[in-house]
Each structure stands twice: as C-alpha cells, then as structure tokens.
Amino acid sequence: MDKQTISRDGTPLAYRRTGQGPTVVLVSGAMSTGATVAPLAARLCDDFGVIVYDRRGRGGSGDTAPYAVAREVEDLAALIEAAGGEAALxxxxxxxxxxxxxxxxxxxxxxxxxxxxxxxxxGGGADERAEYTRNLTEALAQGRRGDAVALFLALTGLAPEMIANARQSPMWAGMEAIAPTLAYDNAVMGDGLVPRDRLASVTVPVLAVAGDASPTWLRRATEAVADAAPEGRYRVLEDQNHMVDPQALAPVLADFFGA
Structure with missing residues (x-):
C-alpha cells in the first residue's frame, strides 16, 4: 500500500488506488488484507479507479480501541472522501x-x-453463530489466537484434519497475527442473519452474487440479500464457489458499476 488516510478516530488506513474513472472500493472479508482483493482490482482498473485497503487491525493499517462496526463505516467514509467524495463498493x-x-x-x-x-x-442459523461468538470471545480474551483461527476455519466448514494441517503451514503465523480482527468481522455480521430491515433502507442498486458450486444455503442467503434491498438483484456465476475467480467476477462487476 502506498497511500494513507486517517479515519475519524485517528486510525491510519493504508490503501492503494489503481486505474482511472469512477471510484470503486473493494472490501475484503475475514482473515484477509487488501492484497486478497488486489487481483480483482487489476481486472477492474481499466475502467475504474479501484481502491484496495487494509481494514483496521490488518496489514499496514492501524487500530484504535474500542472497536465498533461504526468505526469501520467511518473508515470507508474516509477512503471515499480521499477519493473525491463518492464511490461504489x-x-x-x-x-x-x-x-x-x-x-x-x-x-x-x-x-x-x-x-x-x-x-x-x-445454514446453521443464529444458534450456531451465538456459540461461535462465545467461543471466539473466550479464545481471544485468553490470548489463544491459534484457537480463534481454528474456530473460524471450522465455521467455514473446514474439516478438523485440514485445520490441523493448516496449523503446521507457513501461513499460520500470519493468520494468528490478524486473529483479533475475527471479532471485528463477527461484529459486522451481527446475529448472523440477513438484516432485512437494515437492507430495506439501502436506496442504491445492490447486486448480490453467488457461485453455483457453493453450498445451497450460501446461495439462498445471497438471494435473500437481493430480495431485501429495494433495488436488489441476484446473479449466479457458473463453476464458482466461495473462492471466486476474479476473471469470472470482474466482467459482472464492471457491467454493474458502469451502468
């Protein structure tokens, strides 16, 4: 990341902008940094000014306690302001x-x-999410970062033997380093259920995309997001799962953001 802006609470945010045109900010998920979405940015930058950034507590960005989802919204506000005052996400x-x-x-x-x-x-519903929240909170409070990562991987459906192998991999230390941000993503997800009332207040077009090789519950949840947003639409990509190929996704996003 070669640029920095400051969020409302003083937290420095590392980001990079590539390309020219209307601004699009790419927001990474759990256990990831801006580098995770950089390959997608490379496929969009011919038509858009694409921003990738390290969410707070990760990579080159700072962190400021106490955490609240509103602080991450303010982070996006700071990035949008730095980019000219408007963006697609x-x-x-x-x-x-x-x-x-x-x-x-x-x-x-x-x-x-x-x-x-x-x-x-x-999928597992609110009860499963509540149990995950309890166990994650306990593991992080006790400094058991490795166990926190393992809990998250189990939540994603990774088998115990695969998690055990992952603990021995060179990537594990990096995952432990950003393990505290698992609590941030957990907070962003709320109670784990589609926030239909909140989505009903989104007044801009929303595109919810899923892969046809992903689990049925994940596709249904994605469709529910589109249904809940007043200007929502749902799209399924062939031969894609949760680890979506930027080459398959980029044209869909370009059409949507360029409309």
Whole structure:
C-alpha cells in the first residue's frame, strides 16, 4: 500500500488506488488484507479507479480501541472522501456485510455489490453463530489466537484434519497475527442473519452474487440479500464457489458499476 488516510478516530488506513474513472472500493472479508482483493482490482482498473485497503487491525493499517462496526463505516467514509467524495463498493464474504452497512448508514455510495455474504438463515442459523461468538470471545480474551483461527476455519466448514494441517503451514503465523480482527468481522455480521430491515433502507442498486458450486444455503442467503434491498438483484456465476475467480467476477462487476 502506498497511500494513507486517517479515519475519524485517528486510525491510519493504508490503501492503494489503481486505474482511472469512477471510484470503486473493494472490501475484503475475514482473515484477509487488501492484497486478497488486489487481483480483482487489476481486472477492474481499466475502467475504474479501484481502491484496495487494509481494514483496521490488518496489514499496514492501524487500530484504535474500542472497536465498533461504526468505526469501520467511518473508515470507508474516509477512503471515499480521499477519493473525491463518492464511490461504489464491492465486498466479499463478511466484507459484503460491511459494504451494505456503509450504504445503509448513508455514506455517498452509488452502487453496492457483494459476493456470498455468509448470513446463516439457511445454514446453521443464529444458534450456531451465538456459540461461535462465545467461543471466539473466550479464545481471544485468553490470548489463544491459534484457537480463534481454528474456530473460524471450522465455521467455514473446514474439516478438523485440514485445520490441523493448516496449523503446521507457513501461513499460520500470519493468520494468528490478524486473529483479533475475527471479532471485528463477527461484529459486522451481527446475529448472523440477513438484516432485512437494515437492507430495506439501502436506496442504491445492490447486486448480490453467488457461485453455483457453493453450498445451497450460501446461495439462498445471497438471494435473500437481493430480495431485501429495494433495488436488489441476484446473479449466479457458473463453476464458482466461495473462492471466486476474479476473471469470472470482474466482467459482472464492471457491467454493474458502469451502468
């Protein structure tokens, strides 16, 4: 990241802008930094000025206690202001919940696209999310960052043996380093269910995208987001799962953001 802006509470935010044209801010999900969405930015920058950034507590960005979802909305407000005062947003996974909340909060957002925001209405539901919240809060309070990461990976459906193998991988230290931000993404997801009342207040066009190779519950949750937004639409990408290929997604986003 080669640029920095300051959020309302004084937190420095590292970001990079590539390309020219209308601004699009890419919002990463849990256990990720701006680098995660950089390949998508590379496929959009011919038509848009694309911003990737490290969410607070990750990468080159700072962090300021206490955390609140409203602070992350203010982070997006600071980035949008730095980019000229208006932007479209794209959020992947839990980053989609943050992008939608930013739009519902009245930020100068012209369009919002999300990919498979994992609301659990059709999966484990609120009870599973509540148990995850309890266990995650306890693990982080006790400094058990590795256990916090393992809890998250289990929530995503990763098998125990795969989690055990991941603990031995070179990537594990980096995952532990940003483990405290799992609480941030958990807060962004609320009670884990589609926030229909909140989405009803989003007045800009919303595109909710899912992959046809993803679990049925995730596709249904994505469709529910589109149904709840007054100007929502739903799109399914062939041969894609939660780890969506930027090459498949970029043309869909370009059409939507360029409309």
């Amino acid at each position: 794209y959020g992947v996974s839990s980053g989609g919940a943050l992008a939608l909340e930013a739009a519902a909060s009245g930020l100068p957002v012209r369009r919002v696209a999300v990919y498979e925001t994992p609301f659990a209405d059709y």
